[in-house]
Amino acid sequence: MDQLTIKTPLLPFREPLNGGPTFLLKYENLQPGGSFKSRGISHLIKTTMDSISDPENELAVYSSSGGNAGLAAARACATLKVPCTVIVPKSTKPRMIKKIESAGAKVVIFGDHWKEADTYLREYVMRQSSYSNTLYVHPFDNPIIWDGHSTMIDEIIEQLAESHTDINDVKGIVCSVGGGGLYNGVVNGLERHGLAGSIPVFAMETDGCDVLSKSLIAGEPVVLDRISSIATSLGSTEICADSFQKAIKFSSKSIVLDDKNVVDTCLRFFDETSILVEPACGASLHTCYRPELLGPLGPDDIVVVILCGGSCNTYDDLKSFH
Amino acid sequence: MYVHIFPTSYSQTSINRLIMKAQLFSKTPLLKHQFKRSKGPQVLLKYEFLQPSGSFKSRGIGHLISTKVEEIKKSSPEKIGHVFASSGGNAGLAAAVASLELNVPCTVVVSNATRPRIIEKIRSYGADVVVHGNHWKEADSFMKEHLMKKLDSFKYEPIYSHPFDNPLIWEGHSFMVDEIMDVLASSKIPITKIKGIVCSFGGGGLYNGLILGLQRYNLADKIPIVCVETKGTDVLSASLRVGAPVEFEKISSCATSLGTATISTTAYQNVKRHGSKSAVISDTEVISTCLQFSNDTNIVAEPGCGATLYFGYNIDKLQNILGSDIKDDDYVILIGCGGSSTSLEDLKELSSFTNCEFELPSTGVSRLNSHSLHTLQ
Numbered sequence: 124m125d126q127l128t129i130k131t132p133l134l135p136f137r138e139p140l141n142g143g144p145t146f147l148l149k150y151e152n153l154q155p156g157g158s159f160k161s162r163g164i165s166h167l168i169k170t171t172m173d174s175i176s177d178p179e180n181e182l183a184v185y186s187s188s189g190g191n192a193g194l195a196a197a198r199a200c201a202t203l204k205v206p207c208t209v210i211v212p213k214s215t216k217p218r219m220i221k222k223i224e225s226a227g228a229k230v231v232i233f234g235d236h237w238k239e240a241d242t243y244l245r246e247y248v249m250r251q252s253s254y255s256n257t258l259y260v261h262p263f264d265n266p267i268i269w270d271g272h273s274t275m276i277d278e279i280i281e282q283l284a285e286s287h288t289d290i291n292d293v294k295g296i297v298c299s300v301g302g303g304g305l306y307n308g309v310v311n312g313l314e315r316h317g318l319a320g321s322i323p324v325f326a327m328e329t330d331g332c333d334v335l336s337k338s339l340i341a342g343e344p345v346v347l348d349r350i351s352s353i354a355t356s357l358g359s360t361e362i363c364a365d366s367f368q369k370a371i372k373f374s375s376k377s378i379v380l381d382d383k384n385v386v387d388t389c390l391r392f393f394d395e396t397s398i399l400v401e402p403a404c405g406a407s408l409h410t411c412y413r414p415e416l417l418g419p420l421g422p423d424d425i426v427v428v429i430l431c432g433g434s435c436n437t438y439d440d441l442k443s444f445h
Numbered sequence: 446m447y448v449h450i451f452p453t454s455y456s457q458t459s460i461n462r463l464i465m466k467a468q469l470f471s472k473t474p475l476l477k478h479q480f481k482r483s484k485g486p487q488v489l490l491k492y493e494f495l496q497p498s499g500s501f502k503s504r505g506i507g508h509l510i511s512t513k514v515e516e517i518k519k520s521s522p523e524k525i526g527h528v529f530a531s532s533g534g535n536a537g538l539a540a541a542v543a544s545l546e547l548n549v550p551c552t553v554v555v556s557n558a559t560r561p562r563i564i565e566k567i568r569s570y571g572a573d574v575v576v577h578g579n580h581w582k583e584a585d586s587f588m589k590e591h592l593m594k595k596l597d598s599f600k601y602e603p604i605y606s607h608p609f610d611n612p613l614i615w616e617g618h619s620f621m622v623d624e625i626m627d628v629l630a631s632s633k634i635p636i637t638k639i640k641g642i643v644c645s646f647g648g649g650g651l652y653n654g655l656i657l658g659l660q661r662y663n664l665a666d667k668i669p670i671v672c673v674e675t676k677g678t679d680v681l682s683a684s685l686r687v688g689a690p691v692e693f694e695k696i697s698s699c700a701t702s703l704g705t706a707t708i709s710t711t712a713y714q715n716v717k718r719h720g721s722k723s724a725v726i727s728d729t730e731v732i733s734t735c736l737q738f739s740n741d742t743n744i745v746a747e748p749g750c751g752a753t754l755y756f757g758y759n760i761d762k763l764q765n766i767l768g769s770d771i772k773d774d775d776y777v778i779l780i781g782c783g784g785s786s787t788s789l790e791d792l793k794e795l796s797s798f799t800n801c802e803f804e805l806p807s808t809g810v811s812r813l814n815s816h817s818l819h820t821l822q
Contacts, residue, residue, distance in 0.1 A: 125477060132474045137497050137542070150495070152743060153476065395566075396499060397745040397785055434743055438789050 125202045127165035128154055131275070133282040136411045136428065143414035144294065144424040149279060152400055152432030155202070156195030156226075159272060159305055159431045164192060164260055165199035166271025171258045172203060183208065183254035187241035189215030189223070190356055191433045192262035197228035206254070210244040212236050219435060263304030264363055272308020273315065279427055280316055288425065290318070295417055297325040297407045298429040300335050300377075302359035303366025305431060310369045324375040325417060327406040329385055332357040336377040338367050353382045353444050356403035356433050378416055380406055386444050388412060393438065401433035402441070469507030469543050470617070471496055475628040475778070478757060480741075485760040486640060486775040491621060493783045494744055497546070500783035501618060501651055502539035506530075506606055508617025510543045513604040525549060527601040529593050531585035533559030534702050535749075535784045536608035541572035550601075554588040556580050563786065581608075582706070609650030610709045615657050618650060622658020625778065634776060639668050641767045644780040645752045646672035646681050646723075647703040649712025651782060656715045670721040671766055673752040678703040679725045684713055699728045699795050702749030702786050722766050726755050732796050734758060739789060747787040748795075753779050 131153050136146040154161035172182055182205050186196040189211030200207035207228040211220065213235055224230050231248070234240040249257050261268070283290055296313070300306045306326055313319040328336055331352035338344045344367045350358035370377065385405035392408055393399050400408065407428050410416050417426060478490040496503035514526045526549045530540035533555030544551030551572040555564060556579055564574050575592065578584040593603045607614070629636065644651050652672055659665040672681055677698030684690045690713045696704035715721065728748070735751035737758060738744065746754055756763040757779050764771050771777075787795075 125479070129474070129476055132471070132492075132495060134471045134495055135468050135497075153474070153492070155479075157743065393745075394788075397494065397747075397783075399739075399743040399745070432743075 127199055127202055128162050130278050133279055144420040144426050146411045147427050148430045150430050152430055156198040157432050157434040158191040160191045160195035162274055163268030163271035164195040167267045168199050170267055175256055180255045182256040183252055184258045185244055185249050186260040187244045188262045189219050190435050193223050196260050197223045197226035201227040210240045212240040263302040268304055269307040269311055272305055273312035276312025292425045293322055294420055294424040294426055295323050295325050296427045297410050299403050299406045299431055300326040300328050301357040303363040306366050319373050326375050326377045328379050329354040329406055330379055330381045333379045334362045336379045338362050339377055354402040356435055380409055384409055386441055389441050399438055401436040404431045404433050469511055469546055470503045472624055475625055480757040486771050486777050488757050489776055489778045491780045493781055498539040498542040499785040500535040502535045505614030505617035506539040507543040509611055509613040512613055514547050517602045524602045526604045528604045528606055529588055530606040531588045532608040533563055534786050537567050540606045541567045541570035545571045554584045556584045609648035614650055615653040618654020619658035638775050640771050640775045640777055641669045641671055642778045643671045643753050643756050645749050645782055646674050648705040649709035653712050665719050671724055672721055673724045675700040675731055675752055676725055676727050680708050682723045682725045685723055700748035702784050724766055730755055735792050736796055745789050747784040749784050750782045
């Protein structure tokens with residue numbers, strides 16, 4: 124069987140003529156589904172499969188994401204040989220539909236936005252299912268998904284040890300925050316290693332998708348009326364309750380960037396490395412070009428940036444925004 | 446002929462130490478890649494895209510420069526090394542990146558055919574770029590005859606960095622074989638399951654590195670290497686046909702990184718000695734591969750690298766070349782050598798020029814001008 128996830132490399136980011144801290148990039152863009160989502164979502168599907176004791180009870184997987192979560196579900200199901208249905212709203216890009224389909228999933232287009240597609244999936248499609256076991260895969264809000272994401276922290280700690288890097292030199296982990304799934308995985312992983320209190324997490328959002336930042340300012344989780352940012356993969360109107368509590372408990376730093384900054388970062392990174400990441404990922408990557416955003420850091424300090432990946436935007440999308 | 450003196454084997458620890466000493470090159474992952482394969486052997490891809498300079502050249506050129514810098518420190522501690530590289534491509538970029546890391550001055554001489562984008566990129570790593578001549582040979586002689594000779598010899602010691610033809614470069618490249626062996630061992634894949642390694646072939650530097658690495662494990666005669674060129678840069682293929690190394694008068698292919706007039710003599714001899722295979726694909730085939738790969742992975746591979754990736758998408762053709770009975774649980778390794786000579790815009794432009802989106806992969810139809818060749822003395 125092919126692997127559901129891979130151990131991604133942790134490699135130094137190289138910025139010419141820059142005397143700041145060392146940034147290490149965790150290349151989650153290399154996951155089979157093109158983003159970190161492969162970790163949590165394949166873990167959820169595999170865990171569910173393993174829990175079914177009777178081989179007669181076949182499992183079918185359902186997702187309502189026309190983005191990276193849907194693609195990750197489709198790829199994981201293809202590997203596990205489980206049928207997968209993805210319901211996506213009309214606004215979904217044809218390119219993503221093609222990607223999800225070519226991974227082997229059945230795609231049905233329904234509704235004007237995610238909520239409509241999601242409701243249709245749960246209220247209608249799943250109830251009509253002929254399979255005795257059905258699994259609903261939420262894009263992020265499930266502790267088993269976070270468990271899957273958290274394995275990247277185990278890898279990072281192992282990789283730092285392999286290269287004889289002192290964990291005390293790590294002055295932060297930078298990750299993008301949409302609904303909080305990746306953030307929860309990172310913090311859970313750090314907690315497991317007793318590091319959640321000592322290594323700060325920088326939670327990156329874009330202006331218009333800044334539900335965590337707004338919630339922290341309000342002192343309670345808020346719900347956004349609307350999403351407005353090119354970083355559509357960060358576009359969640361709500362933040363997980365768990366993420367909000369962890370952000371307060373561990374004093375994570377919330378940073379909000381404007382769209383222009385992240386698009387410029389994506390284009391620059393693409394020019395330097397030939398690797399295209401979407402704006403949701405560019406939000407984290409941006410700190411490599413502007414270390415001062417993270418506070419005072421010296422050349423001996425190390426910052427780990429989760430290059431979360433994502434396939435929602437093409438180069439032409441970025442260029443036209445630019 | 447060169448005489449090689451190598452340790453019997455580079456242990457993983459010593460490689461790690463090399464990486465720690467200076468981050469001249471990265472240990473890159475070797476990952477199973479699906480391509481569009483439905484049957485046939487498993488394909489493992491070595492991600493040399495992730496090297497500091499964007500290509501495998503960081504290994505060999507980083508190793509050459511760091512070795513020379515160390516030698517100068519010992520032999521003439523009052524001097525510092527000054528790197529001279531004649532390449533308007535990935536080798537020049539690798540030299541600039543390594544020189545920055547080692548904190549030594551670097552001059553890169555490029556011909557006036559070099560794209561402004563590459564010049565800017567090399568400059569962004571702090572190197573001095575001089576534009577001279579119509580092609581590599583003119584740039585290279587100008588650099589050797591004028592710039593290197595005029596160096597203040599009391600203060601500096603010149604370090605000449607050829608794009609590929611130097612045993613130290615091959616030794617640096619050869620470390621990727623140690624990494625591959627390490628991953629195969631830890632993933633419990635028996636060496637006997639590896640039925641071939643595919644690499645792109647320009648001047649033969651990468652190929653020589655692979656052979657050198659395989660020789661350390663006594664595998665050079667056991668694992669066949671497939672050397673891929675494009676029509677118009679197929680100096681190796683032409684040399685094998687003629688029976689002696691030939692020189693091309695002109696290069697005509699979009700895979701400019703593979704475009705060398707001559708190949709390394711050692712590479713030619715290695716190919717003969719170890720029975721390596723030669724494959725030539727068309728520009729159309731390579732460009733559609735690059736576009737397909739960039740759509741699949743969000744990584745843009747230049748044609749020089751796409752030549753190898755082509756066989757990931759056309760595994761049946763690879764099986765034909767290797768000729769042996771390859772089973773579905775066997776493996777082939779593709780070296781994703783990387784390189785940044787071609788932007789996505791360039792690729793799209795090239796694809797509209799060659800209409801490759803509408804053409805089926807062909808086996809020898811070339812739209813290119815014929816090239817002339819003559820046997821070397």
